[in-house]
Amino acid sequence: MNNTTLKKISEILGLSISTISRALKDHPDISDKTKQRVVELATTLDYEPNANAINLRTSHSKLFGLIVPSISNWFYNAFIAAVEVESRRNGYSLMILQSGDDPLIEITNLKLCRQNRITGLFVCISPETTNIEPFLKLKELDIPVIFFDKVPDAGNCNKVCVADSLSATMAATAIVNKKKKKVLGIFGNTNLLMTKKRLEAFTETINEKVNKIQLTIDHATSSEEAEKVMASHLNKKPDTVFCMSDEILIGVMKVIQQKKLKVPEDIAVITISNGAAPKLYYPEITYVETSGHKLGMLAFSSMMACLAGSTFIQELTIESILVEGGSL
Amino acid sequence: MNNTTLKKISEILGLSISTISRALKDHPDISDKTKQRVVELATTLDYEPNANAINLRTSHSKLFGLIVPSISNWFYNAFIAAVEVESRRNGYSLMILQSGDDPLIEITNLKLCRQNRITGLFVCISPETTNIEPFLKLKELDIPVIFFDKVPDAGNCNKVCVADSLSATMAATAIVNKKKKKVLGIFGNTNLLMTKKRLEAFTETINEKVNKIQLTIDHATSSEEAEKVMASHLNKKPDTVFCMSDEILIGVMKVIQQKKLKVPEDIAVITISNGAAPKLYYPEITYVETSGHKLGMLAFSSMMACLAGSTFIQELTIESILVEGGSL
DNA sequence: AAATTTGCTGCAAACGTTTGCGATATTGTT
C-alpha cells in the first residue's frame, strides 16, 4: 500500500501539511523554491489527491450521475458518449447506472447517486415511472436534475428532448413531397408521450394534403413485433413505410429483405433515427435525424448552466434534419 | 440544503454519534428500543450516509472503474451492461470511462480512477497502448486489475478474453462442412493480437482440408473499407465470405444488398459476432458467438475472486458457440 | 531607529464517518 498523502510529503520535507497543499495548487503564498521541491517529491512519490477527502472537505464531488433504462441502445449510447466526454473535459466524472426500465432499480440507483453526493443528475425515466418526487427532491438539495428523452409530464423541471412532433412532421412532409399514395406508418409503445406526439404530428401532416393519401397506422414495441406487423400489411401493397424508431426499422427491413422487395421501387422507406441503423442497408435509408450526440451536448450545457446558478427552468429540444439515403 | 448527518440525528435524539452509527447498522450493542427510535427518525429525515466520509474512514470505496475504448459498440455494450448490473447487485458502483483509443486519455482516466480510490479496475486497452506499467502499478496497491478483450501481451496480469483462435476455427470448420470451395476471408486491423489469432486459426483450418479450398484473405478496419474490399473481390466469385467482426459484416452486407446477391445461394456468409448484427438481416447470418455479456460475467467473477484474496493470476476465455442463421 | 509592509509558513478546525476502548447501569451469581 504505497498511498502517499500530504502528511507523508510534509514529514519528509519538514514542512507543514498546509504548505504542501498550497504548493501543489500553486498558491501565491508559497515561494517558488518550496513549490518546486514539493512538486518534485510529489511526482516521484506518485501522489494522487484523495478524491474522497476532497469531496468530504469541500462538499462538492465533481461527479455526475446518469440513469438510463439501458446503455445497449444506439441513441442512449451516443447520448452517454457525449456526456461522458464533456464531463471529463470539464473535470467531472460520470457514474452511469442502468434502470432496466424498472422503477425500483431506478430508486436504488438514485439512492446510490445521493450517497455519492453527485453534483448533478442526468436521468431518462422508465415508462412505468409515475412518481418523480424522489427526483425533484434532489433539486431541493440544490442538485440540478436534467431529464432527457423520456421526460415526465410535470412542468417544474429541466428537460431536453428531441423534437418529436417536428421530426415526424418532417418525415411526413418528405413523403408528401414524393407524391406517395399508400403509406404504412408503424409506431411504438402507445403509452409513451413520444409515440403520441409522433403519431399525432405524422397523421396530421399526411392528412392535410388535398390529394388524399391512404394512411394505415399500426404499432409494434419490438423489432420482432415490427416484423410481424410489417408482414401482415404487405398484401395491401403500401408504396411507403414510415418507421418511428430504429427497432421498428430493423423489423421492417427484415421483411423487405425476405420478400426481396426493391427499395425504393417496390416500397419506399423512411424512418426516424440516430443515424446508425439507416446506414446498415443498401440503399441507405432516408431518415430524420434525432441525434443522441447533440442531445447529450445540449443536456450537458444545460447542466452547466444550472451549476452556474441559472434557476431558469427550461424545456429544450434539438432540431432535426432530414438525411437523404436512397430509400425514398 | 437538507443534508442530514449522524450528528444531526444524535443531537435531536440526545444520543451520541457513535450510538446512531451503530443503531443504523444493527449493531448488537444497541438496544432494540434505541434502534427503533433512530431508524425511525433517520427515515423521516431522509438520511443518506455520505459515501465520501465512509470511503475516507474505511479506505475502501465500493467503486469499480471501467475503461473502454468506446461504449458505442455492441460488444462492449453487452460487456458493460453485465458488469454494471452485477456491480450494483453486489453493492458496488461503476465508473465508466471512454479512452477513444487514445493512450493519453487512457492515462487521464486511470488517474481519475486512482483519485477516486476505486477498489478494482476493468480495462480494455487501446491498440496503441504499449506501456502497461501504470496499470500494473495499481496491482501493487492491491487494486485488482482485470484486462478484458484487448489485453496486453505481458503475462503477469489477469485477463479475460473471447476464444479468438477457437471461434475462428469453429467458423472455418462450419465452412468446410458445407463443402464450400472458394472462400473470401476479411479480417481487421493487423496490429491487433485478436486479428492475428483469428487469421492464423482460420487459415490453418481451411488449409488442412484434403480437398483444397481456394482461400483469399483481405483486411479492412472499418465497415466502409470492408465495403470496398468486398466489392473488389466479387469478380472472383467467392461462394463464401467470412467476416471477422460486426464492422466487417456490415460493410459486406451492404455490397451484397447492392448487388442483389442471394444469401446463401449466390454467396454464403458467416461471421464472428456478439449476436446483434447478424439478426439484422434476412436470412439471419450464421455466426460464432463471442458474447460480451458472458465475458462481462466472467470478468466480474474474476474480480470478485481477486477481492476475496485470490492472488492466482489467471487468463480466462469464454467458450464460443455456433449460432445457425440461414446464411451458410 | 522605530514602524510598517511584505513574503512565507504553520496551527487548528472542520467535513461525516467508523471503531477500540472505557464508563455506567442493570442483572445475575455466590
Place this chain on the structure above:
DNA sequence: AACAATATCGCAAACGTTTGCAGCAAATTT
C-alpha cells in the same frame, strides 16, 4: 450483600484534505 457478568452507551482518535487566521522574519518606509 458483595461481586461478577452483561447490556447499553459515550469518548475520542482517525481517515486526508482545505482554509481562515496568526506568526515571524526580512525588507521597506517613516
